[in-house]
Amino acid sequence: MxxxxxxxxxxxxxxxxxxxxxxxxxxxxxxxxxxxxxxxxxxxxxxxxxxxxxxxxxxxxxxxxxxxxxxxxxxxxxxxxxxxxxRGGGLVLLGGIRKLAAQTVPDLMQKFLATSGNEHTRFELHTESSFTADLLQAVAEERLDMAFVSHPGDDTVFENVAFARSPFVVVTPPNHPLAQKSSVTLRETLPYPFVYFSKRGGLRRPIDALFQKIGATPKIAYETEEDTVVAGMAAAGFGIAIVPDHPVLRCMDLKIIPLTDPDPGRTAYLCRKRGALQPTAAQRFFAFCQAQLSQGAAL
CATH class of the missing domain: 1.10.10.10 (Winged helix-like DNA-binding domain superfamily/Winged helix DNA-binding domain)
Incomplete structure (x- = not known):
């Protein structure tokens, strides 16, 4: 026809x-x-x-x-x-865990569009189920050009760009024994039950790594996947928790305590599939993000 x-x-x-x-x-x-x-x-x-x-x-x-x-x-x-x-424009398909997709990714998109030559670029931002594993799978299958996730993909499959994120903090109910402290070490939390991230959640791995550094195991009373749910359960008295520091915590009935030892510094990653054929706009955005994220400020 x-x-x-x-x-x-x-x-x-x-x-x-x-x-x-x-x-x-x-x-x-x-x-x-x-x-x-x-x-x-x-x-x-x-x-x-x-x-x-x-x-x-x-x-x-x-x-x-x-x-x-x-x-x-x-x-x-x-x-x-x-x-x-x-013409260097086109559609860029992005993924991100919700915390990064809510602020970090839109900030990068806005800065990119404000740079000369990028005005014709369009974005789609997807969170899938907001789990890193699902987002990496979407990148591997080339349903997404790249994704902002909480842990890196396999280096043989993905190109990973690490960047600093805001640190972990300990949250407790206001009447908890630790609530009187101005800071706390991880060892000081060991006597108390935890509301902890489930193994499916992307934050389970880095928190486990903190406990491995001191050779200890937390007392896990409850497990769930979302960090706001973890914090909400801690506020309700189900246990203490280690969560990323975020402004939303200040809206809850919680005591937010800096974690001083081990180093609670936290890393996130921008990942894309190695060898994938991508539009010019996606290549330019990836390079732009590399430059922005290498500046080292916690996001």
């Missing part, structure tokens, strides 16, 4: 007149007659019928026009995307 013929059909359906359609398309009327005849022969149904000095769609033509309009819309959108990519 000839694409030009389909566009001719669409124009005739719009103008309901061969002559006006020919003028709008800058082609001869016999060319339109030939195109419609070819389409009708291929489809096996009449698409137009005479109506005064013009034409109107048959019921078959109306059905065909619906498919034509949708197909050409998708085709034209894809063509525009490729043209934007050729």
């Amino acid at each position: 000839n694409l030009d013929h389909i566009r001719y059909f669409q124009a005739i359906a719009y103008y309901e007149h061969y002559g006006r359609a020919a003028q709008a398309l800058h082609v001869s009327q016999p060319n339109l007659n030939y195109a419609v005849t070819q389409l009708e022969n291929e489809l096996g149904v009449p698409l137009f019928e005479k109506h005064g000095r013009g034409v109107q769609l048959t019921r078959y033509g109306r059905l065909f026009l619906q498919s034509v309009n949708e197909s050409l819309r998708i085709l034209d959108a894809g063509t525009r995307d490729l043209q934007e990519m050729g």
Whole structure:
């Protein structure tokens, strides 16, 4: 089926007149007659019928026009995307765990768009289930161009850019024995039960690593996945918790205590698949983020 013929059909359906359609398309009327005849022969149904000095769609033509309009819309959108990519613009598919997707990633997007030459770039930001494993899987399958996650992917599969994040803190109910302290070491938390991250959560691994540094195991009373839920359960008295420092904690009935030992510094990662064919805009954004994140400020 000839694409030009389909566009001719669409124009005739719009103008309901061969002559006006020919003028709008800058082609001869016999060319339109030939195109419609070819389409009708291929489809096996009449698409137009005479109506005064013009034409109107048959019921078959109306059905065909619906498919034509949708197909050409998708085709034209894809063509525009490729043209934007050729100019250094285009669509960048991003993923991020929710805490990074709420602030860090939008900040980077805004700075990138404000840089000369990036004005035509568009972004889609996805959180999937907000678990690092799911986001890395989406990057590996090239459903995402890159993702901001809490731990790195396999170095043989992913290119990982590490950057600093705000540190972990200990949170307790206001009446907890530790709540009177201005800071706390991890050893001082060992006598108390914990609300802890489940193994599926991306924060389980770095918190486990803190306890491994002191050769100890926490008393886990409850496990859950989301950091706001962990903090909420701690506020309700189900145990103390170690969570990332975040402004939302100050909206809860909690005592927030700096963790001084071991070093509670925390790292996140920007990951993309090695060797993946990416639009120019995605390549430029990845390089831009590398430069921004290498400055070392906690995000």
